[in-house]
Amino acid sequence: MDSSKPPHNELDYTTGCYECCMRCLGGVPYVSLVATLLCFSGIALFCGCGHQALTESERLIETYFTRDHQDFITLAYLIEYFQYIIYGLASFFFLYCIILLAEGFYTTSAARQSFGEFRSTVCGRCLSTTFIVITYFLVVVWLLVFSLSALPVYFFYNMANTCHTINILSETPSSINQLCIDARQYGLLPWKAVPGKACGMTLSNVCKTREFFLTYDLYIAAFAGAGMTVLALITYTVSTTYNFAVLRYLGRKGISPRC
Numbered sequence: 001m002d003s004s005k006p007p008h009n010e011l012d013y014t015t016g017c018y019e020c021c022m023r024c025l026g027g028v029p030y031v032s033l034v035a036t037l038l039c040f041s042g043i044a045l046f047c048g049c050g051h052q053a054l055t056e057s058e059r060l061i062e063t064y065f066t067r068d069h070q071d072f073i074t075l076a077y078l079i080e081y082f083q084y085i086i087y088g089l090a091s092f093f094f095l096y097c098i099i100l101l102a103e104g105f106y107t108t109s110a111a112r113q114s115f116g117e118f119r120s121t122v123c124g125r126c127l128s129t130t131f132i133v134i135t136y137f138l139v140v141v142w143l144l145v146f147s148l149s150a151l152p153v154y155f156f157y158n159m160a161n162t163c164h165t166i167n168i169l170s171e172t173p174s175s176i177n178q179l180c181i182d183a184r185q186y187g188l189l190p191w192k193a194v195p196g197k198a199c200g201m202t203l204s205n206v207c208k209t210r211e212f213f214l215t216y217d218l219y220i221a222a223f224a225g226a227g228m229t230v231l232a233l234i235t236y237t238v239s240t241t242y243n244f245a246v247l248r249y250l251g252r253k254g255i256s257p258r259c
Helices: 008-026 030-064 069-111 122-148 150-170 200-207 212-254
Strands: 180-182 197-199
Touching: 030 069, 030 200, 030 212, 069 122, 069 212, 122 150, 122 212, 150 180, 150 200, 150 212, 180 200, 197 200
Parallel strands: none
Antiparallel strands: 180 197
């Protein structure tokens, strides 16, 4: 007997362990897993940075663009409501992403070979249809959120660009006083607000503050987070649609359709 060869039982154990690992790895919904990580990252960026950006915006506008608190109270209430909405979004998407990931594990294992047979259930197809509809609706909603999140980035970009122009023309004070950023034009303050705008060197000094740079960076991060969330939801839609198509195909073949 050749002592260099491993025992037969050891070979069977190694082969069985390898096949078990491959079967487990084959049941992992990699697309849903990537989408879940992307969604968590996007929601964390959007909600965390968006919440803090709203707080900094409130402080910035109240300090430099208005003198009467009554002119600012409507915007303050809107900011507070938006922050509560952000809390709800973070909670909802945390749970929804977990559910979608679990659904991905379920439909993937149902569509792959398991214990020697394919398994497709009526409940699985119904769940997949429900998640496709909900996720498609969320994609449309988040495309709108993604577009709206670009508005504050646009506002601060214009503000930074105007400040850059003022710094270039700083030797001619008469001309730089005509360069202004009017918060009333963006709907942030009512038209009766005084002063409602910042001009010239006053605006340039605003752009040099810590609040301005921090708020600008936070809005950019929130905008990027919204884009990541849209990408994650589109990935979820593609994944759930594919899984539904596979389950429906197996159901038409009459392969173990039970609930």
